[in-house]
Amino acid sequence: MFLAMLGEAWRAMGANRLRTFLTMLGMVIGVGSVVLMMAIGQGAQESVKASINAMGSNLFIILSGSFTAGGARSGSGNVSSLTVKDADAISELDGVSNVAPVSMGNAQVVFGGNNWSTSIIGTTPSYLDIRVWDLADGYVFSESDMRSATRVALVGSTVVENIFGDVDPIGKTIRIKQNPFVILGVLKSKGQSLDGRDQDDTIIIPLTTAQRKILGNQFAGSVRQIMVQATTPEIMPMVEQNINGLLKQRHNIREGADSDFFVRNLTAVANSAAETTRTMSLLLGAIASVSLLVGGIGIMNIMLVSVTERTREIGIRMAIGARERDILLQFLLEAIVISIIGCLIGLFLGISGAMLVNKLAQTAVVISGNSVMIAFAVAAGVGIFFGYYPARKAARLNPIEALRFQ
Amino acid sequence: MTKNVVQVRDLYKDYQTAAGAIAVLKQVDFSMDTGDFVAIMGPSGSGKSTFMNILGCLDKPTRGEYMLDGHQVSALDGNTLAKIRNQTLGFVFQGFNLLSRVSLLDNVALPLVYSGVSRDERQARAKVLLEKVGLGQYLNSMPNQISGGQQQRVAIARALVNNPRLILADEPTGNLDSKTSEEIMALFMALNADGISIILVTHESDIAAHASRQIRFLDGRIVHDERSSPIVNASETKEIA
Numbered sequence: 001m002f003l004a005m006l007g008e009a010w011r012a013m014g015a016n017r018l019r020t021f022l023t024m025l026g027m028v029i030g031v032g033s034v035v036l037m038m039a040i041g042q043g044a045q046e047s048v049k050a051s052i053n054a055m056g057s058n059l060f061i062i063l064s065g066s067f068t069a070g071g072a073r074s075g076s077g078n079v080s081s082l083t084v085k086d087a088d089a090i091s092e093l094d095g096v097s098n099v100a101p102v103s104m105g106n107a108q109v110v111f112g113g114n115n116w117s118t119s120i121i122g123t124t125p126s127y128l129d130i131r132v133w134d135l136a137d138g139y140v141f142s143e144s145d146m147r148s149a150t151r152v153a154l155v156g157s158t159v160v161e162n163i164f165g166d167v168d169p170i171g172k173t174i175r176i177k178q179n180p181f182v183i184l185g186v187l188k189s190k191g192q193s194l195d196g197r198d199q200d201d202t203i204i205i206p207l208t209t210a211q212r213k214i215l216g217n218q219f220a221g222s223v224r225q226i227m228v229q230a231t232t233p234e235i236m237p238m239v240e241q242n243i244n245g246l247l248k249q250r251h252n253i254r255e256g257a258d259s260d261f262f263v264r265n266l267t268a269v270a271n272s273a274a275e276t277t278r279t280m281s282l283l284l285g286a287i288a289s290v291s292l293l294v295g296g297i298g299i300m301n302i303m304l305v306s307v308t309e310r311t312r313e314i315g316i317r318m319a320i321g322a323r324e325r326d327i328l329l330q331f332l333l334e335a336i337v338i339s340i341i342g343c344l345i346g347l348f349l350g351i352s353g354a355m356l357v358n359k360l361a362q363t364a365v366v367i368s369g370n371s372v373m374i375a376f377a378v379a380a381g382v383g384i385f386f387g388y389y390p391a392r393k394a395a396r397l398n399p400i401e402a403l404r405f406q
Numbered sequence: 407m408t409k410n411v412v413q414v415r416d417l418y419k420d421y422q423t424a425a426g427a428i429a430v431l432k433q434v435d436f437s438m439d440t441g442d443f444v445a446i447m448g449p450s451g452s453g454k455s456t457f458m459n460i461l462g463c464l465d466k467p468t469r470g471e472y473m474l475d476g477h478q479v480s481a482l483d484g485n486t487l488a489k490i491r492n493q494t495l496g497f498v499f500q501g502f503n504l505l506s507r508v509s510l511l512d513n514v515a516l517p518l519v520y521s522g523v524s525r526d527e528r529q530a531r532a533k534v535l536l537e538k539v540g541l542g543q544y545l546n547s548m549p550n551q552i553s554g555g556q557q558q559r560v561a562i563a564r565a566l567v568n569n570p571r572l573i574l575a576d577e578p579t580g581n582l583d584s585k586t587s588e589e590i591m592a593l594f595m596a597l598n599a600d601g602i603s604i605i606l607v608t609h610e611s612d613i614a615a616h617a618s619r620q621i622r623f624l625d626g627r628i629v630h631d632e633r634s635s636p637i638v639n640a641s642e643t644k645e646i647a
């Protein structure tokens with residue numbers, strides 16, 4: 001019985017192929033765009049999540065310079081006001097698990113005949129702990145390297161690719177601004193940061209070495225920034241307040257005066273970035289859902305026309321014994337078959353589209369089984385929802401009037 | 407099994423129109439023996455089709471009593487009425503009313519879909535009936551590929567497919583030439599000889615003469631009721647079957 005009805009639905013669809021195709025097209029576009037948009041949105045969310053994890057958790061970054069005052073001021077980090085001593089003092093605060101003073105700049109590095117311009121980070125070993133950054137090979141420089149400002153370096157994978165090629169970098173000597181440095185270790189690849197920089201295009205050296213040999217020093221012990229890790233997320237507001245108080249005191253800044261430093265809660269920034277992508281992907285999904293809705297209305301429209309056109313057929317069926325629910329089922333099935341086939345084609349096109357986007361735009365896409373199942377359920381739901389009204393209209397026809405219909 | 411397949415008492419049918427209610431059937435009393443062959447005649451607009459639709463459980467009377475095969479029809483719900491149309495009754499219409507997009511075999515098998523018969527059995531029974539009405543070689547043709555007389559045979563096969571007790575035919579020969587009409591009538595007579603009750607509406611008295619009883623409608627009332635013996639002899643009946 002059910003199979004016979006399915007056959008009928010199939011035949012009715014075949015009777016007017018162009019119309020069936022156009023009706024399906026609404027569904028195809030709707031489902032296709034939902035799948036594609038969800039893939040892109042989820043991809044964006046995943047890559048933000050990955051960047052956040054790569055950044056490290058419960059992080060503050062303290063920059064020198066002022067953000068609070070107007071007027072012509074040089075940007076943060078240009079004037080160094082922070083020192084290694086500030087960093088030491090911060091590490092004594094409650095709730096602080098790790099502190100890393102950082103100096104950075106760009107420099108030309110040379111190995112053999114290759115040279116490459118990259119960013120140089122001068123810091124302490126705890127920087128790697130804060131950033132949850134492991135080595136792929138070799139080992140990290142030590143406290144004694146720090147004290148004696150040894151010329152040793154850890155290289156990022158992009159640098160390795162560009163100046164070493166296939167050569168094993170460990171133990172090799174490169175030149176940074178003419179100074180020879182021995183490679184102690186190779187950093188694991190971290191990919192892009194939240195703002196799109198290649199985090200692997202970098203070399204990490206001891207802070208003391210950087211200050212004395214490479215980046216120079218505005219005054220003894222000055223650093224560009226200090227990274228601070230709190231023990232738990234809950235404690236972060238308290239830690240931020242304490243850092244502010246401590247540094248104001250150390251820098252002799254009066255109550256109400258402009259600070260010469262700025263504390264940024266990186267975790268909050270990251271969370272808001274995550275929130276933004278989440279909103280964006282919801283928005284994409286919502287826009288795509290509208291086309292699914294329009295597709296559903298298209299189905300309802302065509303089914304209504306179809307019921308009117310086939311009024312006489314409905315009358316004949318009733319006269320030979322079709323019950324109301326037989327007629328209802330017949331038209332409902334037709335709507336559902338149209339929407340499910342449309343959905344399958346839409347799924348196929350949406351997934352192909354997502355793969356194409358992934359290939360062409362190098363954007364991460366995620367096609368989850370969830371989004372496929374949701375699309376499928378929604379399509380079946382749309383078929384039932386928008387098919388029900390026309391089907392019920394057909395089933396409620398008066399047999400005599402339906403038979404008399406020309 | 408009851409003696410009367412149809413029993414109608416004091417039946418009225420009004421139609422509501424913009425000009426008010428018009429009475430189309432007035433105080434109709436009618437009963438019919440099982441196995442009888444009744445011809446209904448009468449001028450156009452006299453209420454014949456309205457009466458047939460009520461007998462066929464497609465329409466409800468405004469007032470009055472209708473017993474079909476011992477059941478009080480007015481007491482039945484929609485699903486039961488559909489079941490009666492499916493299994494107790496067979497309809498034959500003036501305009502054939504075949505489904506145009508469906509093969510003859512599937513047209514004949516269609517009532518069986520609604521009685522839940524399996525596909526194989528549907529096809530087998532439909533095939534037997536198409537052969538019985540002389541269309542065994544057209545099983546997979548479409549309705550528009552055969553003549554009107556042949557289409558009416560398909561419609562009769564469809565009416566028979568569920569072994570009905572009563573066949574209701576509203577001007578089944580109205581669209582056919584006289585030779586084809588005679589062939590269709592011979593088919594009805596053969597069915598009646600097999601014990602199926604038939605009520606048939608016609609304008610033509612020579613068609614009505616095939617029936618064993620003729621009644622005449624005028625202005626919504628039965629004005630004439632006469633019993634005669636059928637004029638067609640057995641040899642003519644055989645020729646068709």
Ligand SMILES: Nc1ncnc2c1ncn2[C@@H]1O[C@H](COP(=O)(O)OP(=O)(O)O)[C@@H](O)[C@H]1O
Nearest residue numbers: 421422423430449450451452453454455456457
């Ligand atoms: N649905 C309807 N609404 C109003 N009047 C109707 C309707 N159906 C039939 N009639 C009227 O009822 C009368 C009988 O019609 P019908 O039973 O079809 O007559 P017959 O079949 O004898 O020609 C006619 O006058 C017709 O106009």
Ligand SMILES: [Mg+2]
Nearest residue numbers: 454455456576
């Ligand atoms: Mg009529």
